[in-house]
Amino acid sequence: MSAQNKLAVLFEGQGEFSKFEELAERLNVPVRQSNEQNSEAFFLTWRDGELKLLDKELLKKGGLSVDLAPRNGEQRSYPAPKEGAFAQAIGRKTKTVIDATTGWAQDSLCLFRMGYDVMCIERSPMMAALLTDAFERLARESWVKKLELSPPILMTGNAIELLKNLETQPDCIYLDPMFPPKRKKSALSKKSMTILQELVGEDLDKTELFEAAFAATGKRIVVKSPDYAEPLSGKPSESFSGKLLRYDVYLKN
Numbered sequence: 097m098s099a100q101n102k103l104a105v106l107f108e109g110q111g112e113f114s115k116f117e118e119l120a121e122r123l124n125v126p127v128r129q130s131n132e133q134n135s136e137a138f139f140l141t142w143r144d145g146e147l148k149l150l151d152k153e154l155l156k157k158g159g160l161s162v163d164l165a166p167r168n169g170e171q172r173s174y175p176a177p178k179e180g181a182f183a184q185a186i187g188r189k190t191k192t193v194i195d196a197t198t199g200w201a202q203d204s205l206c207l208f209r210m211g212y213d214v215m216c217i218e219r220s221p222m223m224a225a226l227l228t229d230a231f232e233r234l235a236r237e238s239w240v241k242k243l244e245l246s247p248p249i250l251m252t253g254n255a256i257e258l259l260k261n262l263e264t265q266p267d268c269i270y271l272d273p274m275f276p277p278k279r280k281k282s283a284l285s286k287k288s289m290t291i292l293q294e295l296v297g298e299d300l301d302k303t304e305l306f307e308a309a310f311a312a313t314g315k316r317i318v319v320k321s322p323d324y325a326e327p328l329s330g331k332p333s334e335s336f337s338g339k340l341l342r343y344d345v346y347l348k349n
């Protein structure tokens with residue numbers, strides 16, 4: 097499913113119009129002015145120096161951007177300790193990780209803060225635009241500059257194809273594809289994930305993605321699943337449980 101017909105770039109009268117046009121052209125969606133009656137349900141625009149995704153409700157105020165702040169409870173030192181189910185699944189000896197389903201990059205950024213060498217893949221051009229903006233902002237953060245760190249490299253496209261042409265094998269490939277929600281509208285699901293679900297839809301090629309990742313990884317694949325979902329590729333080598341979710345680890349050798 098594509099975001100086309102549902103998405104437009106919104107010009108709210110501030111900033112260089114050409115920047116908005118260039119983004120719209122890149123995403124192949126129209127540019128709208130805020131005073132128009134718009135038929136689209138979702139908009140991208142710059143607010144407070146960040147590229148934001150809006151639905152009709154957020155249009156009045158706010159917007160969703162990729163959040164660079166550490167998660168609740170995460171230590172603010174660099175590198176943050178490799179603790180908890182996620183880090184255990186990725187592996188303490190792992191150095192290089194490809195996140196093949198980057199989405200809002202909350203997992204990628206957590207890996208980055210734990211000191212892993214992270215490369216990101218995302219196939220939705222709309223999400224890739226939000227991620228590009230976020231990684232540019234990350235490069236400007238004082239702690240990133242002080243430690244002379246480089247934000248993750250982003251590759252835009254289908255990971256099933258991109259993973260076939262890697263120059264070097266990563267230690268780990270991380271997969272967090274979109275599963276159908278258990279209930280129609282879960283009170284627990286975050287707005288950012290609900291919107292992504294609406295715009296991008298379920299990832300129906302998860303099995304193919306797993307196979308491509310298995311061929312491309314050096315040592316392991318980690319799949320994040322809701323706790324109610326069956327493992328993506330049979331019995332995993334090991335599993336680590338988090339809150340309402342599971343990390344299934346498939347070791348290559």
Ligand SMILES: C[S@@+](CC[C@H](N)C(=O)[O-])C[C@H]1O[C@@H](n2cnc3c(N)ncnc32)[C@H](O)[C@@H]1O
Nearest residue numbers: 197198199200201202203218219254255272273
């Ligand atoms: C559930 S979200 C990932 C959320 C992410 N882990 C986070 O922390 O925000 C899944 C994302 O993976 C992307 N995706 C799914 N299959 C893909 C593929 N084969 N290649 C590239 N991106 C893919 C989807 O477009 C979507 O943005």
